[in-house]
Amino acid sequence: MGTAVDAANKVVNESLLSEKKVTVIFVLGGPGSGKGTQCANIVENYGYTHLSAGDLLRAEIKSGSENGTMIQNMIKEGKIVPSEVTIKLLQRAIQETGNDKFLIDGFPRNEENRAAFESVTGIVPEFVLFFDCPEEEMERRLLSRNQGRDDDNIETIRKRFNVYMESSLPVIEYYNAKGKVRKIDAVKPVEEVFEDVKAVFIPLHEKVVDSFGRIL
Ligand SMILES: Nc1ncnc2c1ncn2[C@@H]1O[C@H](COP(=O)(O)OP(=O)(O)OP(=O)(O)O)[C@@H](O)[C@H]1O
Numbered sequence: 348m349g350t351a352v353d354a355a356n357k358v359v360n361e362s363l364l365s366e367k368k369v370t371v372i373f374v375l376g377g378p379g380s381g382k383g384t385q386c387a388n389i390v391e392n393y394g395y396t397h398l399s400a401g402d403l404l405r406a407e408i409k410s411g412s413e414n415g416t417m418i419q420n421m422i423k424e425g426k427i428v429p430s431e432v433t434i435k436l437l438q439r440a441i442q443e444t445g446n447d448k449f450l451i452d453g454f455p456r457n458e459e460n461r462a463a464f465e466s467v468t469g470i471v472p473e474f475v476l477f478f479d480c481p482e483e484e485m486e487r488r489l490l491s492r493n494q495g496r497d498d499d500n501i502e503t504i505r506k507r508f509n510v511y512m513e514s515s516l517p518v519i520e521y522y523n524a525k526g527k528v529r530k531i532d533a534v535k536p537v538e539e540v541f542e543d544v545k546a547v548f549i550p551l552h553e554k555v556v557d558s559f560g561r562i563l
């Protein structure tokens with residue numbers, strides 16, 4: 348049961364966020380499993396807005412914000428930034444777009460992220476798209492990503508894998524117990540992974556047409 352403060356926050360945020368209904372899909376999976384790559388494909392084909400929690404945190408560092416140094420240190424250590432910081436960035440990004448459907452990539456990363464997002468925004472995800480990939484393959488991909496990320500070095504990658512196993516997998520298990528996880532085999536080539544992703548999205552975006560050609 349939430350506190351009175353949680354309830355008040357929820358009312359304020361519901362009026363800010365859900366004057367129109369917002370659809371959220373959480374995109375989860377280990378570091379380097381291909382979340383960002385597949386989100387770009389989904390955006391192109393299905394019109395979602397992609398919000399990567401990691402990208403928002405990196406932009407916050409670049410903006411010179413007062414939290415920048417703290418965020419930079421946490422990312423370098425592979426640690427999870429306090430929820431209130433990440434959730435504020437996500438809320439701002441949601442409010443800034445004109446869209447009403449979002450892929451939230453790399454969030455929630457732990458139980459604190461999950462519970463705080465739900466109590467602050469009142470938003471429950473439609474489902475969780477989970478990219479399942481073996482660690483050796485993720486490590487190979489991260490070490491050859493070459494995007495200049497401070498955390499794509501073997502020392503930080505090992506820390507990120509530990510955090511993923513200890514803190515992020517339990518969140519995926521939480522949603523799995525609620526029947527909300529759509530698991531994708533992410534070890535295959537990009538195009539093949541996207542075929543499996545499409546199989547999840549096509550039924551959501553199919554138009555049902557009656558015998559007169561009217562969209563129902
Ligand atoms: N199916 C795939 N097969 C081979 N390489 C891939 C595949 N999907 C993505 N990649 C490559 O692996 C690297 C990591 O992919 P991506 O950035 O999409 O992962 P991510 O899950 O968003 O990682 P992170 O959690 O670190 O942000 C990129 O260089 C990308 O081009």
Ligand SMILES: Nc1ccn([C@@H]2O[C@H](COP(=O)(O)O)[C@@H](O)[C@H]2O)c(=O)n1
Nearest residue numbers: 400401421422425426427428453454456
């Ligand atoms: N919910 C989150 C998401 C990310 N972080 C931090 O950012 C790093 C990079 O995230 P990617 O999704 O881009 O890989 C991650 O290792 C965390 O340090 C976070 O704190 N909370």
Ligand SMILES: [Mg+2]
Nearest residue numbers: 382383399401
């Ligand atoms: Mg990513």
